[in-house]
Amino acid sequence: MENSARRTLAWEGGQLTYRFTQKAVKNINLRVTNGEVRVSAPRRLPIARVEAFLIEKQDWIQKALAHQVPTRQAPQDTLAPKPGTSEEEKAFEKAFLPVFEEEYAAFAAFVAAAAKAPCPALTRAGIAPARQTAFWQQTAYVKRGGRAPQIAFRAMTSRWGSCTPASGRIRFSTMLAQKSEEDWRGVIDHELIHLLATGHGKLFHALLDAFDPANRTRRRALIAR
């Protein structure tokens, strides 16, 4: 019988939680699947040896985890928390929220129209960068100093969208081309709101709920399909 348990290990800069299984194998086996680290090792191998092995592989494990998200939590993105204070976030919200709110429908329509353009799956850019710049530059949001995003489509299978705050890049999965307008709306909303709030904290969810009260239902429906 296999003996499997969740274990936590302290390593540089934080900790690692992994699923550990002892079985009749000769070597330590390491896999990262659906955002979970799975380790199996020979029954008689001391746990200290397993942990030393994981610490040795820290860089590799962290890279592997960064490229995956648990499928049960999709749609997801790889947004890193912004280094900054909530005071800064509040000031930003106060300055940009009203104008963002006013133009939000146009933002979402622009992105959705691009998604429905012929064969977005065949072009990496989806919308020509010059056209994007032209669009964002005429918005009050950008005229007052808001960050203009660059939107692209990518063949991503593990997430519906991603946003890199430092560069303002927003990427959508080409898999969305087969999804309904409702599904699209949820993913577009999620990524656009990241222009106002990085991370998935209180501010982010407050804004998302305000723009799209049905976002949680929509998200659950998209995951279920």
Ligand SMILES: [Zn+2]
């Ligand atoms: Zn997000």
